[in-house]
Amino acid sequence: MAQSDTVDRILDAAEELFADRGFSETSLRMITSKAKVNLAAVNYHFGSKNALIHAVFARFLTPFSATLESAFNDLEQRCDGHPPTLNQTLWALTESAVRMPQRNEQGISIFMRLLGLAYTQSQGHLRKFLEQEYSQPFSRFMRLLKDATPQLSAVDRYWRIQFMLGATAFTMSSSDALRDILQNKLGVETTVQEIAARLVPFLAAGMQAQDTMLMPSFSEAPVA
Amino acid sequence: MAQSDTVDRILDAAEELFADRGFSETSLRMITSKAKVNLAAVNYHFGSKNALIHAVFARFLTPFSATLESAFNDLEQRCDGHPPTLNQTLWALTESAVRMPQRNEQGISIFMRLLGLAYTQSQGHLRKFLEQEYSQPFSRFMRLLKDATPQLSAVDRYWRIQFMLGATAFTMSSSDALRDILQNKLGVETTVQEIAARLVPFLAAGMQAQDTMLMPSFSEAPVA
DNA sequence: CTGTGTCTCAAACGTATGTTTCAAACAGAC
DNA sequence: GTCTGTTTGAAACATACGTTTGAGACACAG
Numbered sequence: 156m157a158q159s160d161t162v163d164r165i166l167d168a169a170e171e172l173f174a175d176r177g178f179s180e181t182s183l184r185m186i187t188s189k190a191k192v193n194l195a196a197v198n199y200h201f202g203s204k205n206a207l208i209h210a211v212f213a214r215f216l217t218p219f220s221a222t223l224e225s226a227f228n229d230l231e232q233r234c235d236g237h238p239p240t241l242n243q244t245l246w247a248l249t250e251s252a253v254r255m256p257q258r259n260e261q262g263i264s265i266f267m268r269l270l271g272l273a274y275t276q277s278q279g280h281l282r283k284f285l286e287q288e289y290s291q292p293f294s295r296f297m298r299l300l301k302d303a304t305p306q307l308s309a310v311d312r313y314w315r316i317q318f319m320l321g322a323t324a325f326t327m328s329s330s331d332a333l334r335d336i337l338q339n340k341l342g343v344e345t346t347v348q349e350i351a352a353r354l355v356p357f358l359a360a361g362m363q364a365q366d367t368m369l370m371p372s373f374s375e376a377p378v379a
Numbered sequence: 380m381a382q383s384d385t386v387d388r389i390l391d392a393a394e395e396l397f398a399d400r401g402f403s404e405t406s407l408r409m410i411t412s413k414a415k416v417n418l419a420a421v422n423y424h425f426g427s428k429n430a431l432i433h434a435v436f437a438r439f440l441t442p443f444s445a446t447l448e449s450a451f452n453d454l455e456q457r458c459d460g461h462p463p464t465l466n467q468t469l470w471a472l473t474e475s476a477v478r479m480p481q482r483n484e485q486g487i488s489i490f491m492r493l494l495g496l497a498y499t500q501s502q503g504h505l506r507k508f509l510e511q512e513y514s515q516p517f518s519r520f521m522r523l524l525k526d527a528t529p530q531l532s533a534v535d536r537y538w539r540i541q542f543m544l545g546a547t548a549f550t551m552s553s554s555d556a557l558r559d560i561l562q563n564k565l566g567v568e569t570t571v572q573e574i575a576a577r578l579v580p581f582l583a584a585g586m587q588a589q590d591t592m593l594m595p596s597f598s599e600a601p602v603a
Numbered sequence: 604c605t606g607t608g609t610c611t612c613a614a615a616c617g618t619a620t621g622t623t624t625c626a627a628a629c630a631g632a633c
Numbered sequence: 634g635t636c637t638g639t640t641t642g643a644a645a646c647a648t649a650c651g652t653t654t655g656a657g658a659c660a661c662a663g
Binding site: 604605606607608609610611612613614615616617618619620621622623624625626627628629630631632633 | 634635636637638639640641642643644645646647648649650651652653654655656657658659660661662663
Binding site: 161192193194195196199200 | 640641642643
């Protein structure tokens with residue numbers, strides 16, 4: 156058989172359309188028309204729309220989780236028994252993402268947006284799929300975070316991790332639009348790497364904020 | 380005329396269903412069935428599904444923006460010429476949201492999730508509607524942020540505001556699911572107020588992070 | 604009571620969706 | 634060339650959607 160590229164064309168089109176419009180808002184006909192492929196090909200090759208969504212994630216996430224595993228291995232080896240710091244852990248993740256071989260210049264940006272959508276759109280099947288398939292690197296990252304922030308209570312750490320996730324997913328998912336705005340307003344060019352370089356210190360500082368303030372106060376001094 | 384409560388019943392049901400499932404994933408038939416109202420009533424009273432979405436936002440956002448304006452007025456008056464601090468500004472926003480009169484016990488939680496969805500779901504009409512109707516309090520908040528972080532360059536501040544926005548929108552948009560997970564994993568109940576109380580210090584610390592690190596380093600000392 | 608405008612109701616309309624069907628085209632094995 | 638399993642193609646399927654329709658119910662003013 157010709158080992159056709161139909162599957163990849165569908166995945167490429169689906170990835171981009173899902174990132175642009177969300178899952179429910181993207182129809183199979185949009186995908187097959189963008190991919191210049193027959194409508195029935197999706198159900199033939201993937202079985203269902205949900206399975207296609209899973210395949211889009213798997214195509215990126217499977218090699219990425221391998222890259223991430225080895226980055227964590229390197230990190231722990233260098234630290235020689237000591238737990239890696241928060242900055243080191245965050246950078247290991249960031250570098251693994253940025254260094255992934257990319258199909259196009261958007262690459263990581265598209266996928267970050269997809270990950271954000273996976274969390275915000277209530278696609279139960281997707282969350283279940285991701286948890287089942289990629290629990291290992293996720294758990295490992297969580298454990299590294301825990302060891303890097305022993306001063307935090309479990310609840311504090313849980314929420315701050317969600318905050319980090321949100322800042323990252325949101326920013327990366329709309330990084331193209333945000334870069335354009337910055338270009339127009341301040342005349343500054345920005346790369347994804349530079350965004351990451353600004354994001355990591357923000358996250359690290361937030362993660363290590365001194366105390367959880369439970370009441371507002373107007374008599375406080377400026378924090379910094 | 381009987382001054383029917385159909386309109387409010389529709390708004391209540393729509394608000395809750397939108398928050399649970401997103402906009403595209405919620406059909407008018409779900410809404411009218413939950414509201415125990417005839418299907419045609421939606422188009423009769425609101426004109427279209429999009430107009431209903433706008434009405435759901437307007438019902439909360441119009442009184443909220445008034446509350447916010449007066450909170451900012453109070454804040455600036457107390458500060459007597461000095462620019463309010465970052466913490467004060469963030470708390471003014473948070474408290475205005477939390478103190479809004481609420482229709483039910485969920486209240487602010489539901490609406491936070493809606494606001495998050497408004498950012499993450501690419502509903503062009505919604506974003507346009509919100510920008511047109513509520514640009515003033517938004518601009519004012521941005522100016523307060525600028526005055527509260529004079530040490531930041533315009534570019535740094537721009538990105539860090541995006542990070543804050545992301546952490547907030549993302550967390551709030553999935554706060555129900557996140558609360559459930561926390562409940563199951565650690566057996567902890569959480570209110571939106573508590574989430575906000577954890578979020579604000581995280582944001583303030585990130586906003587005031589000392590330096591933007593441009594390269595990863597393995598020889599660094601732990602930050603805190 | 605009659606008339607009028609407001610509102611509800613069941614039913615239908617047109618369109619779009621995900622999925623299925625089945626014949627045709629194709630590639631490689633023999 | 635012929636056969637066999639794989640892939641494509643155009644069309645149809647059943648279902649769900651947002652929206653519209655027109656008749657009826659209701660409250661109230663005259």
